[in-house]
Amino acid sequence: MTAIDERTITDVALEQMSATPNPRLREIMDCLVRHLHAFAREADLTPEEWLEGIKFLTAVGQACTPYRQEFILLSDTLGLSSLINTLHDRRSVEVGTKTSLLGPFYRQGAPQKKLGESIASPGDGAEICIYGRIVNLAGKPIPNASIEIWQSDDHGFYDLQKHDPSQMDLRGWFHADAEGRYSLRTVRPLGYLIPLDGPVGDMIRAQRRHGFRPAHIHFLVGAPGCRELVTALYLRNDDHINSDTVFGVTDSLITETKVNDPSSPFPSLPSIRFDFQLGAATAREESGRVGADPSQIVKTARVSH
Amino acid sequence: MTAIDERTITDVALEQMSATPNPRLREIMDCLVRHLHAFAREADLTPEEWLEGIKFLTAVGQACTPYRQEFILLSDTLGLSSLINTLHDRRSVEVGTKTSLLGPFYRQGAPQKKLGESIASPGDGAEICIYGRIVNLAGKPIPNASIEIWQSDDHGFYDLQKHDPSQMDLRGWFHADAEGRYSLRTVRPLGYLIPLDGPVGDMIRAQRRHGFRPAHIHFLVGAPGCRELVTALYLRNDDHINSDTVFGVTDSLITETKVNDPSSPFPSLPSIRFDFQLGAATAREESGRVGADPSQIVKTARVSH
Numbered sequence: 001m002t003a004i005d006e007r008t009i010t011d012v013a014l015e016q017m018s019a020t021p022n023p024r025l026r027e028i029m030d031c032l033v034r035h036l037h038a039f040a041r042e043a044d045l046t047p048e049e050w051l052e053g054i055k056f057l058t059a060v061g062q063a064c065t066p067y068r069q070e071f072i073l074l075s076d077t078l079g080l081s082s083l084i085n086t087l088h089d090r091r092s093v094e095v096g097t098k099t100s101l102l103g104p105f106y107r108q109g110a111p112q113k114k115l116g117e118s119i120a121s122p123g124d125g126a127e128i129c130i131y132g133r134i135v136n137l138a139g140k141p142i143p144n145a146s147i148e149i150w151q152s153d154d155h156g157f158y159d160l161q162k163h164d165p166s167q168m169d170l171r172g173w174f175h176a177d178a179e180g181r182y183s184l185r186t187v188r189p190l191g192y193l194i195p196l197d198g199p200v201g202d203m204i205r206a207q208r209r210h211g212f213r214p215a216h217i218h219f220l221v222g223a224p225g226c227r228e229l230v231t232a233l234y235l236r237n238d239d240h241i242n243s244d245t246v247f248g249v250t251d252s253l254i255t256e257t258k259v260n261d262p263s264s265p266f267p268s269l270p271s272i273r274f275d276f277q278l279g280a281a282t283a284r285e286e287s288g289r290v291g292a293d294p295s296q297i298v299k300t301a302r303v304s305h
Numbered sequence: 306m307t308a309i310d311e312r313t314i315t316d317v318a319l320e321q322m323s324a325t326p327n328p329r330l331r332e333i334m335d336c337l338v339r340h341l342h343a344f345a346r347e348a349d350l351t352p353e354e355w356l357e358g359i360k361f362l363t364a365v366g367q368a369c370t371p372y373r374q375e376f377i378l379l380s381d382t383l384g385l386s387s388l389i390n391t392l393h394d395r396r397s398v399e400v401g402t403k404t405s406l407l408g409p410f411y412r413q414g415a416p417q418k419k420l421g422e423s424i425a426s427p428g429d430g431a432e433i434c435i436y437g438r439i440v441n442l443a444g445k446p447i448p449n450a451s452i453e454i455w456q457s458d459d460h461g462f463y464d465l466q467k468h469d470p471s472q473m474d475l476r477g478w479f480h481a482d483a484e485g486r487y488s489l490r491t492v493r494p495l496g497y498l499i500p501l502d503g504p505v506g507d508m509i510r511a512q513r514r515h516g517f518r519p520a521h522i523h524f525l526v527g528a529p530g531c532r533e534l535v536t537a538l539y540l541r542n543d544d545h546i547n548s549d550t551v552f553g554v555t556d557s558l559i560t561e562t563k564v565n566d567p568s569s570p571f572p573s574l575p576s577i578r579f580d581f582q583l584g585a586a587t588a589r590e591e592s593g594r595v596g597a598d599p600s601q602i603v604k605t606a607r608v609s610h
Contacts, residue, residue, distance in 0.1 A: 061362060087350065
């Protein structure tokens with residue numbers, strides 16, 4: 001028997017988990033216990049503080065419903081989700097355009113549209129155009145790539161948050177042409193507050209954070225043999241572009257609309273040009289594709305909304 | 306704007322939390338985010354694994370009821386609760402007998418008994434005696450100290466787990482005499498399985514752990530001016546004495562029954578002699594006492610059962 005103290009407890013716990021047959025589970029739990037214990041030691045956590053933590057995590061779990069995933073929101077607001085995305089990018093054989101958060105508003109079964117069509121309904125806001133190409137890392141076009149888009153309206157609301165959530169709005173998917181070109185019309189989205197009526201909202205207020213996400217447009221871009229890309233474009237002029245509450249913004253995903261852009265297919269509309277670069281897929285990534293069989297990431301979306 | 310990558314994300318997140326007005330909350334969250342991110346980086350967590358973690362934590366939160374605290378059980382089985390206790394001991398001005406887990410079965414309002422009385426009812430099991438002294442760190446008796454005891458029966462069940470949970474059994478409290486002596490009769494408890502029908506049970510099985518706690522008897526010992534002691538005595542011959550699923554056992558809390566002990570007040574019964582040493586209380590510990598106003602630790606008990 002080992003005398004348990006603040007140092008030995010970690011090894012004693014790891015020893016008890018050492019017969020875990022799944023080697024990856026063993027590795028993850030070993031790593032988790034070491035870092036969890038290191039956190040408690042460094043913070044010199046008291047029983048009262050520990051109990052506050054227990055109550056908070058319990059409240060987060062109990063705020064989850066089939067339509068709300070408060071633990072994903074917690075992960076988002078602690079920067080963990082964004083970190084998981086950057087690790088995912090780094091593991092890939094070829095990265096291309098950076099990953100950004102899928103967020104809780106993805107839905108399967110969005111309507112297919114023709115290139116140049118609008119995904120918006122009357123009243124959604126001021127029209128803009130988004131166009132560009134889908135290319136590989138050498139800049140070579142990827143013909144017939146699929147590109148799916150979803151976003152909030154000019155008041156910061158997704159269709160799922162409005163009147164009749166069964167009606168899809170501001171979402172759709174397109175096939176790029178044989179030269180990898182895509183173009184579509186939509187409206188300028190507005191940034192919005194993350195849901196602040198649960199325990200994560202209490203945390204955000206206690207930390208004096210504003211709780212806003214800057215205006216953005218989500219994309220899911222894919223083609224056979226390519227790594228499926230979950231990303232978002234952000235609008236430069238948003239007040240919260242440098243302080244996204246969920247850390248989704250990165251430099252290379254910030255765009256702006258240009259008026260009178262002669263290369264836009266709709267030069268009269270404010271236009272965003274963005275070329276999506278898809279890396280090659282590993283075998284594992286290939287099998288996890290949304291188009292074929294919904295990937296884990298997309299399952300996240302379903303869990304989280 | 307900083308380009309977010311697996312290194313910069315941590316500083317970006319800390320920066321956003323840096324306006325937290327409560328300095329201790331800021332310190333804890335800063336420490337938490339650094340260790341959480343270090344865990345994700347070291348484990349090189351994939352989106353699929355992250356999602357499994359989200360689902361697990363959600364299930365843990367949703368398994369909590371007013372009568373069950375699955376997050377405390379998770380903390381216990383990861384060795385965190387035991388670590389929090391050792392940190393609590395180390396912070397004290399004087400430690401004395403080591404702290405052990407309070408566990409989920411503490412109840413307020415247990416009956417007061419006279420020295421030498423039994424806390425057991427007919428059918429609870431084979432009778433034993435526990436006796437000794439309550440002393441300070443110099444070994445000087447603490448007159449009239451209070452000593453509360455609760456335990457399982459010889460089948461491993463607490464009163465709360467049986468027939469009519471409103472009936473208290475195998476619990477009670479005593480006043481030591483003017484020389485700090487206490488003695489009582491009870492039954493030999495049996496070890497038991499932690500609740501394995503929830504997500505923590507899934508984890509324990511996936512780790513091929515047996516899930517048992519060795520036989521033990523809980524104590525809450527207090528006196529004015531002394532640090533209140535939450536501890537437990539363990540029985541040496543238990544099969545799981547070296548592998549407690551919640552890491553409560555430490556060398557100095559292992560005892561054994563002795564037959565024909567001439568100094569026992571009940572020499573005909575197998576007897577355990579244990580002297581509880583209470584350190585001096587800090588002002589904060591003094592005000593958090595159970596006897597006066599239920600301490601946070603005891604609130605834990607109420608949350609967890």
